[in-house]
Amino acid sequence: MFENIIKNVSRFINISTGEEKFFTDLLTCQTVPKKTVLLREGEICQFEGYIQKGCLRMYCLDDKGVEVTILFAIEDWWISDIASFQDQVPSKLYIETLEDSEIYILTPATKEKLLQEIPKFERVFRMLVQRNLSTLQNRLVSTIARTASDRYLEFIRVYPTIPQRVAQYYIASYLGVSKEFVSTIRKRLASKGK
Amino acid sequence: MFENIIKNVSRFINISTGEEKFFTDLLTCQTVPKKTVLLREGEICQFEGYIQKGCLRMYCLDDKGVEVTILFAIEDWWISDIASFQDQVPSKLYIETLEDSEIYILTPATKEKLLQEIPKFERVFRMLVQRNLSTLQNRLVSTIARTASDRYLEFIRVYPTIPQRVAQYYIASYLGVSKEFVSTIRKRLASKGK
DNA sequence: CGCGGGTTTGATGATGCTCAAGCCCGGTGG
C-alpha cells in the first residue's frame, strides 16, 4: 500500500521500519473523483498530498479571469499550495483532479507531528521545495526565451504521458498560449516530417 | 555590524544572544567590487549569501546564448544557486555584482554547522526557499498572462529602487523583452499622461 | 575632443491572439 511513498521519501533520507510506520500512520488516504476541486482561491490549504494514483492540476486566474496552469501532477508527485499551507493564509490558487485519484494527505497537524518526531523529514520537504524551485526557474527561462513551438516540444519530451491524459487546452494554459495556437503548432509539426 | 541579518532571520525564529553570536561567528564578510562574477555556469556554488550592501543579479544563458535575468538582489536579500549549493552539483547559473557590495557568506560547511547547532534555522532556510518559490510562481503567471507593458509597470511598482540602480537592458532581460522594446514602452507611458 | 556604453528611433516582419465557424466523436435518449 505505501511502498511508493516510502520509496519517494527514501530518495532523500534513510528511514527505519519503525519510522516508516510512524510516518504512514499519519497519512490519510483520500479517494477523489475526477473534476473535484480540492482547493480554491480564498481558502486556506489544509493538505500536502502525495499522489498515489491519478492526475491533478494547479492553476490560478489572471487579471481577466483566464486560467493559467501552474503545474500538472501525476503519480509519485506531491501537490499543495505550500505558501498557504505553511502560513495558513488564504490561497490564490486552485487545485483540482483531472482523473479519479488516490492521494495520501498530510495536514498541518500531522506534518507538525512528523517533523517533531522525525526531524530528518525537514530535509525531505526542503528538498521537495527546492526541486520545485529549480523546475519553476527552468520553466520561467523557457517561457521567456523560447517560442511556443519549442516549449510544446519540450513539454511532450519531459512529460510524455501527460498529453495523453489531459485535454489540449489545459496544455495550452500551461504553455501560456491560446488553445487555437497549440492546434496550429501541432499541425505544423505534423506536416514538417513529424 | 550584524543587526540587519539578525533582524532578517528574526522574522522567522526567535534567537537568544548566544545563538546570535554562534550564527554571526560562522559568517564571513566579503567585500566585492562591481561587475565581479561570483558564480558561473559549470561551477559548484559554494556560498549562500546575505546582502548587507550592494546589488547583484542572477542570470542564465538561453539556447542562443542570450542572458535571461532570473532575479535582482539588493540589501537584505539572500542569494545563491540553492540547487547547486545543496547538492554540490555544477550550476547552470551566473551570479554577479552590479555595484560594489558587501555580502555575508555561509559555506556548505558553516551552514551545516549552523543547522547542527541550532536546528530551528532549518525553518529560516525553508521559509526563504518557499518565499522564493511563491515569488517565482507569481512572476511566471505574470510573464504568461500580461503584456510587457503591464509587467514593466508591475516591476517598477514592486521594486521601485532597482530601475534607478541597474541598466535598462538588464531590466529588459528580466522582463523577457528586447532592450529596444523597454524603450518604446517607456516612451508610450511618458506620453500617455504619467 | 573623441570615445564608448547605454538608450532611443523607425522600418520590417514574425509570433501568437481573437473571433467566428465548422468538424469530429463519443454519449444519450427516442
Place this chain on the structure above:
DNA sequence: CCACCGGGCTTGAGCATCATCAAACCCGCG
C-alpha cells in the same frame, strides 16, 4: 439503430504585440 447534442479540436482571416536590424543620439569621461 439513429439523431442529436456537446465538449474538444481544427481552420482561417485579420490584428496586436514584440523582435530584429540599423542608425542615430546622449552623456560622462579620459
